[in-house]
Amino acid sequence: MTSGSRIPIDVPVVQAHRLAIAYETRRGDVLAVRDMSFEIRRGETLGIVGESGCGKSTVAFAIVSFLGNGRIVGGDLLFQGRDLRGRSEQELRRLRGCQVGMVYQDPMQALNPSLRIGEQLSEVLVVHQRMDAPKARVRCIDMLQRVYMPDPEAVMQRYPHQISGGQQQRVVIAMALLNNPALLIMDEPTTALDVTVEAAVLDLIADLRRQFDTAIMYISHNLGVIARVSDRVAVMYAGELVESGSVADVFLRPLHPYTEGLLRCVPKLGTSKESSYLSAIPGRVPSPDRLPPGCIFEPRCPMARGTCRQSRPELRHSAGRGARHLSRCLFAEELAEEGREQAPVPAGAVCPELGSPEAILNARSVKTYYRQESSSVLSLVGLGPKPYVKALDDVTLHVPQGCTFGIVGESGCGKSTLAKTIVGLQPLTDGKIDFLGFDISVPVGKRDLMLIKEMQMVFQNPDSTLNPSFSVGYQIGRRLRRFGTLRRDQVREGVLRLLDEVKLDERYFSRLPRQLSGGEKQRVGIARAFATRPKLVLCDEPVSSLDVSVQAAVLNLLMEIQRENGTTLLFIAHDLSVVRYFSDRVAVMYLGKICEIGPAEAIYAPPYHPYTEALLSAVPIPDPSVEQKHIRLSGAVPSALNPPSGCRFHTRCPRRVGAICEQEEPPPIDCGDGHTIYCHIAVEELRLVEAVITAR
């Protein structure tokens, strides 16, 4: 039907050879991508992985000539054997429309909010293939079925905001596939989705490759995701390809220190701070106009030596490896031989007395409801029903002193609300919280300054955690002055000491937040939180918006400061591996309720709550040698405005036992050692469930 089928099978769909792309800036051309070679064949998925700013998306944009102020300045870029350069705008438009499909991170940006799904989908066929409307409609419904959209006919009539994020992304994927493209470019398509939804979309992508026989270019910073969907992997660093090969080769036997470094930055699911150490990659990605003279990774490389600085290494294969496993390292063989499996270094502070009755924070039956403004006429005049979003419903937890208490769950499960309620930024509707023996069930404005001082918070978004108008030194110093921790003339010294604790030197004192990178901002946020030596620090997703190499450094830093000060941490994250690594005790939340709580190692091993089990089976693991159970939850998280009766998880639970799940709230089951599961299934039965993750 399309020209894709006319091209002989042995010609790669996309082929780049020593591709170089430059962006025009005020300071002249900047080479954003250099010497990039790859090819993708039909039915093959190439995963491109690397930190942000490494040129991954630039490569994707070059294929569809969406470079803006950039252009190809060297090398070849062939699409189905033909050069992409020098084509007319019209030809390029046809190419984008018919032969290349693109899927981006945010589906809401790709869909027109004022058109029905059906209109948007059929437009593709009507415009590019001049199909008549009724026929196009049939094709679209068919396509929605193929991306496993439940009830496609109804979805055709809806507007984008009426379906969930995962479904929106399915629609975008369906739209990209409508013209049966030869190439599908996916740029972080699941980054904005929850882990259970992500797992389902990744399954879909793997399925499509078999069904449609398209070539897929899959871009992601997430090693686990890349490992799950790709056949071959290209690792990019600062605009260059540093390693490429099959998934198994690259992930199990990396030949470039950057790849190895990336793999060691992320905690493997199941490892904890007692058993292993996260090694961060020091420094950060150099900007394209200030590259080091020799190997571009040399300044950050643990095995760099003199020769690395002299000339830029070429991409090459090393002895004893397949011809398609390439690396841009002079000492790739050494890396291969050593195996470099470092002895596990215990990194973190272990919770001193697990299960000790000494709890620093007790929350009892905490309820936080938000009033939902209804748009009906009745409620405008104050007569209608007043709906409430039950963000937290009856949450009880005890945080032992000196411990790291992890909280996991998908977005919208109430993790952040819990943190805000505890620190007093969100008034609680009912229940009681006490901290250090004092009742703190009031908002922060009404709390005693001494109690505020003992409980601080590290925020999620590095870009909004610091006031952009004040210098780093002022913002930290303000804390010290506020709480009278230090005499006025000692404040500067105190700030410098705090900066030193978070590994920033004194030059940062007078810098403004916009002069810092994301990781540095987060460090300053940590310094600010620890400035008053609080007893308890709440960390709300402190690393989730950072690159993996920076993530490891920030996590290590948090652990170090915690150990030195004996601080108790309440650590909130959606990344199950990070929470497992970091925490001594873990609570799993779903729709405003805790469904499982206990010591970290107990949560990640049977018996599981069915929701925990599903979460674990959805986590993308950057290790192709690991076997993972396949459990996919159907549907989306129900609205907290009108949560399901009985067990809140019953609408999606794969292990539902029957009517009791819908009618009665699940009782707590004690599994020993402070491990509690809220479920109707008998504990003996839960114990029989096999582990989700097993080594192959």
Place this chain on the structure above:
Amino acid sequence: MAHPTETSAVRSDPPAERGGLRESLTVLRSSKTAMVGLAMVSFWVLVALFSLVSTANPYAQDGSAPNAPPSATHWLGTDDLGRDLLARVIHGSRTILILSPLSVLSAVVVGSALGLVAGYRGGIVDEVVMRLLDAIMAFPTILLYLIIIAALGASPANVVLAITIGGVPGIARLVRSLALDIRTRDYIYAAELAGENSFYIMFVEILINARGPVIVDSMLRIGYAVFSIGALGFLGLGLPPPSPDWGSMIARGRSFLQITPWAVLWPALAIASLVVGLNLLADGLHEESVRYQ
């Protein structure tokens, strides 16, 4: 857009203290629009400064030459009473360049305070403040000015008061919307967790981050104020005669428009060029500040 900011911080040692003033000058210089605007506004500022030292008397009547065209003795000509138009335009610039920024400044102070309180506190405070301001907004601006000045009498202070009252609702709306956005940022939560009082949070943490749009808005408002003062003068509600006021000069010259256009032309050009200059400056600043965000 994320990468350049990321890399600009790499540039090993950024100058530790980069003055806000020098920075804004750099922004100015990179925009041609803003530079043209700045030149036009600076011209009038210089003229106003010159009026302080100038010996020319705007009240002196040259009986021999009423309604004279430009000549060697009267460079821009004279009005119907034989007063030198150049001297009157120059002296007129002083009042307008003092009154218009002053009235906008006081409107910004009052408007920002109301907007901050409404936006940060929310709830009933927000409702009350904003509905009251809506009531003011319901009046057409010029009518509002007329009412205030008719009630209080024509004087420079009352002109400032009228323009302040007319400007407050708009500024309060702008600052309120900015405050609504800024108060949900994490650094505001962080300030609350430092036990800061709401006064500090509103007037230090929030206001400083709302400054960009407020400054651009004020530039435009100064332009409107120049117009308004001109219009009030034209209607005889500005400065009492015989003060050299651009608006009243136009009103007076209008009667002799068919004999000589000069008495209308110069003050009209003066108002136009000052307003255009201010608008260009505001536009340029806005464009550049958006580009660097």
